Amino acid sequence: MNPHPDLTSSVIHGLGWYYLIVFFMNLYWTVRSYKVDGEFASGVPVVGGLPVAAVWACISSVLLMISVAHFTGTGSPDTFMIRLPEFFKNPVDAFFADPVVYFLGSVSLFVFMVVFREWWVKDSVAWSLLQASLIFMGLSMSDYDFRQIVGKPDNVPIVAMLFIVAFLTWIYFRRATDNDRRVAEGRPLFEQEDNEKVLVWPDLVYTELICMILLTALLIFWGIGLEAPLEEPASSVKTPNPSKAPWYFLGLQEMLVYFDPWLAGVVLPGIILGGLMAVPYIDFNKAGNGYYCFKDRWFAVSTFLFGFFPLWIALIVLGTFLRGPNWNFYGIYELWDVHKVKAANNVNLSEYVWSLFGGVPTGSDILTILKRECVGIVLVLGYFFVLPPLLGLTILRRFFVRMGVLRFLVFSNLILWMAVLPIKMVLRWSFSLKYIVGIPEWFFNI
Amino acid sequence: MSVGDYIRNSQIWRSVFRHPAPTDRRNRVVVMLTNFFLHLHPVSVKQQGIALSYTWCMGGITFFLFLVEALTGVLLMFYYRPTLEWAFYDIQALRDVQTLGIMREIHRWGAHAMVITVWLHMYRVFLTGSYKPPREFNWVIGVLLLVLTLLLSFTGYLLPWDQLAIWAITVGSNMARAHPFLGGEGPGFQLLNMGGYDLITNASDAKFLLLGGRFVGEATLNRFYILHCVAIPVVVSGLIAIHFWRVRKDGGISQPL
Ligand code: HEM
Numbered sequence: 001m002n003p004h005p006d007l008t009s010s011v012i013h014g015l016g017w018y019y020l021i022v023f024f025m026n027l028y029w030t031v032r033s034y035k036v037d038g039e040f041a042s043g044v045p046v047v048g049g050l051p052v053a054a055v056w057a058c059i060s061s062v063l064l065m066i067s068v069a070h071f072t073g074t075g076s077p078d079t080f081m082i083r084l085p086e087f088f089k090n091p092v093d094a095f096f097a098d099p100v101v102y103f104l105g106s107v108s109l110f111v112f113m114v115v116f117r118e119w120w121v122k123d124s125v126a127w128s129l130l131q132a133s134l135i136f137m138g139l140s141m142s143d144y145d146f147r148q149i150v151g152k153p154d155n156v157p158i159v160a161m162l163f164i165v166a167f168l169t170w171i172y173f174r175r176a177t178d179n180d181r182r183v184a185e186g187r188p189l190f191e192q193e194d195n196e197k198v199l200v201w202p203d204l205v206y207t208e209l210i211c212m213i214l215l216t217a218l219l220i221f222w223g224i225g226l227e228a229p230l231e232e233p234a235s236s237v238k239t240p241n242p243s244k245a246p247w248y249f250l251g252l253q254e255m256l257v258y259f260d261p262w263l264a265g266v267v268l269p270g271i272i273l274g275g276l277m278a279v280p281y282i283d284f285n286k287a288g289n290g291y292y293c294f295k296d297r298w299f300a301v302s303t304f305l306f307g308f309f310p311l312w313i314a315l316i317v318l319g320t321f322l323r324g325p326n327w328n329f330y331g332i333y334e335l336w337d338v339h340k341v342k343a344a345n346n347v348n349l350s351e352y353v354w355s356l357f358g359g360v361p362t363g364s365d366i367l368t369i370l371k372r373e374c375v376g377i378v379l380v381l382g383y384f385f386v387l388p389p390l391l392g393l394t395i396l397r398r399f400f401v402r403m404g405v406l407r408f409l410v411f412s413n414l415i416l417w418m419a420v421l422p423i424k425m426v427l428r429w430s431f432s433l434k435y436i437v438g439i440p441e442w443f444f445n446i
Numbered sequence: 447m448s449v450g451d452y453i454r455n456s457q458i459w460r461s462v463f464r465h466p467a468p469t470d471r472r473n474r475v476v477v478m479l480t481n482f483f484l485h486l487h488p489v490s491v492k493q494q495g496i497a498l499s500y501t502w503c504m505g506g507i508t509f510f511l512f513l514v515e516a517l518t519g520v521l522l523m524f525y526y527r528p529t530l531e532w533a534f535y536d537i538q539a540l541r542d543v544q545t546l547g548i549m550r551e552i553h554r555w556g557a558h559a560m561v562i563t564v565w566l567h568m569y570r571v572f573l574t575g576s577y578k579p580p581r582e583f584n585w586v587i588g589v590l591l592l593v594l595t596l597l598l599s600f601t602g603y604l605l606p607w608d609q610l611a612i613w614a615i616t617v618g619s620n621m622a623r624a625h626p627f628l629g630g631e632g633p634g635f636q637l638l639n640m641g642g643y644d645l646i647t648n649a650s651d652a653k654f655l656l657l658g659g660r661f662v663g664e665a666t667l668n669r670f671y672i673l674h675c676v677a678i679p680v681v682v683s684g685l686i687a688i689h690f691w692r693v694r695k696d697g698g699i700s701q702p703l
Contacts, residue, residue: 154558154610157555157558157559157562160562161562164562164566165566165569168502168566168569168570171499171502172573175499176573189702190494191494191500191701191702192494192702193494194493194494195492195493195494195495195701196492196493197490197491197492197493198490198491198492198493198496199471199474199475199478199489199490200478200484200487200488200489200490200491201468201474201477201478201484202468202474203491203493203496204487204491204496205484205487207496207498207503208503208506211503211506211507211510212510215507215510215511215514216514219514219552219555219556219559220548220552222551222552222555223548223551223552223555224548224551226551226555227541227551228541228550228551228554228555229610230534230537230538230541230606230608230610231608231609231610232608232609233534233607233608233609234534234607234608234609234611234612235609236612236661236662236663238609239613240609240613243613243614243616243617244613244614244617245614245617245618246599246600246603246614246618247558248561248596248599249596249600249618252621253617260624261620261621261623261624261631262624262625262626262629262632262633264621265620265621265622265624266621266622266624266625266626266629266632267626273589273593276568276589276592277585277586277589279572279577279585280577280578280579280581280582280583280585280586281582283577283578285578286578287575288574288575288578289575289576289578289579289700289702289703290574290575290576290700290701290702290703291574291575291701291702292573292574293575297575301572301573304572304573308569442633442634442636443624443631443632443633443634443635444633444634
């Protein structure tokens with residue numbers, strides 16, 4: 001028996017139900033599409049004149065067949081055909097099993113989301129994206145290693161969160177682009193139409209009641225269906241590999257790859273929280289208070305989304321699903337092999353610099369240390385103290401004028417802090433840079 | 447007279463609710479003003495302000511989950527002893543022996559869900575610009591609630607006392623050791639000394655304070671138990687009360703001017 005079977009009969013059965021649900025979703029969409037989408041333009045070859053719904057009908061029937069195949073297959077699970085082929089998995093693992101590709105990919109996705117917002121919020125586009133990701137999930141579940149990590153009880157909420165966040169972001173961009181158009185055309189905002197006062201009883205209390213009942217039901221089903229994990233009793237001598245913090249802190253744990261704990265675990269979280277609290281006091285823009293919009297607040301929203309998606313959610317996903325033993329990076333279909341070695345030979349900035357001048361100065365007195373690290377220290381001080389005024393006089397002048405000195409300094413420092421992680425990432429990947437300032441003698445490494 | 451009407455007109459019913467059923471406009475107003483729980487709400491609101499597609503109901507859901515956690519948490523406390531000897535086995539018994547066996551599941555999944563919904567609530571508040579004047583301070587209170595929600599979840603993570611628990615907390619609390627000045631391995635701790643003696647050592651630093659020892663051990667379990675079951679929930683309840691009060695005082699849920 002294969003100890004790591006990609007498919008077992010219970011998995012096949014479960015996937016059968018899964019595809020059945022996806023089939024019903026698309027059946028609904030076929031009907032909807034028949035009512036609202038009309039026909040393909042008659043000029044289009046082959047499908048010209050056909051209702052758009054025909055495409056959805058085809059997709060639905062394929063899904064139905066796939067689902068039925070899962071229920072009726074009689075052979076051994078090893079020979080079941082509907083699974084991800086190796087020629088798909090291997091390149092995906094080889095290409096994506098790399099923090100550089102992953103991070104740049106998540107940044108590109110973020111840019112795409114903001115720039116092409118008008119396009120992807122359209123009903124049919126958003127629906128297609130959703131279906132694509134559902135089918136991707138379904139197919140991937142036929143892989144043993146993927147199932148191992150995604151199906152961990154504590155990881156299930158993260159998968160759910162991804163879908164919910166995507167859905168809510170869709171709502172946001174949909175309403176924001178709608179309101180942007182309204183503002184441009186001088187029409188009232190969506191929120192201003194039909195905005196009469198209504199009584200809280202019944203309008204709000206009933207919504208709340210229904211909400212509570214549904215949530216209670218959800219929690220009960222979830223509680224029955226998925227057992228809370230309980231591993232072996234605690235033992236202070238058996239260190240698990242990898243040792244992971246709770247999932248919501250994995251973004252911070254990922255920062256440990258690039259920064260020492262005093263930065264990744266204390267200073268940066270502090271700055272994140274301080275920065276969040278400062279938001280209302282540095283955003284002087286009056287537009288967009290109490291309604292969804294993008295254009296009039298594009299800077300604030302983009303900054304926030306950048307912090308939320310590539311720098312928080314994507315790092316949590318990275319830490320949860322892609323970091324394995326020894327904090328190595330593993331592809332989504334890759335076995336967590338403890339022996340995977342990754343040569344890490346990172347070099348301090350001072351070593352780079354002094355190799356030009358005949359070797360790093362040695363000695364542990366203060367002056368030698370400062371001399372050794374002088375380039376890094378100047379860079380860091382310059383970054384936090386010289387750059388803000390420079391920015392204020394040049395590209396961020398508009399902000400400086402509106403904000404005044406103090407607010408601008410706080411604002412620009414926060415923006416610079418936000419950029420610290422991507423900067424260090426890029427330096428690490430391109431120059432194998434370990435520390436910009438490296439003073440292990442004082443536990444002071446940047 | 448139907449049974450329902452009979453009950454609603456009885457002296458007992460009226461002593462509790464003090465007014466007839468909220469079926470007409472007047473009594474729908476009165477119910478909001480006289481009922482303790484309902485008086486958290488105003489009597490009337492703007493229609494778009496309570497639209498699901500506007501608030502996503504995320505603040506409300508977070509609050510509901512907090513209540514669920516409080517309830518299931520109290521039930522769990524009946525079965526759980528925070529000692530090295532018992533913690534793990536009490537949790538294990540919950541699954542195998544006790545009748546209300548899914549209380550732990552509901553408590554754990556509810557906690558995960560609450561972390562997610564509190565983020566999503568913040569996300570919504572940001573996207574609708576609801577932190578702008580006059581609601582700046584409520585946003586600040588919100589950020590505090592966010593931190594405390596995470597800490598609640600974090601402190602609870604240790605209590606099952608299994609491998610998952612202690613190592614996650616070990617990883618997390620190692621950060622405290624690196625606290626600048628206050629951690630035994632953080633930059634600048636050497637500066638805090640008196641007459642040549644370091645004030646900050648690994649028996650007196652921030653990590654020690656958090657764990658009640660150098661390692662995650664019995665004292666840590668006790669500390670986290672108290673933080674998780676008493677200290678943080680009390681503070682969170684207080685802040686939620688202020689948060690709700692401020693939502694009302696700042697003019698209700700935000701709407702375009
Ligand atoms: C335990 C955590 C929290 C609870 C129970 C909670 C609850 C609520 C509720 C019920 C509302 C009414 C509107 C709505 O449901 O959206 C609200 C509004 C608000 N919340 Fe929270 N909240 C929490 C955390 C936060 C956080 C993390 C933030 C931001 C950082 C925040 C900022 C706000 C603001 C500014 C409002 C006013 C929004 C408006 O008027 O549109 N809250 N909160």
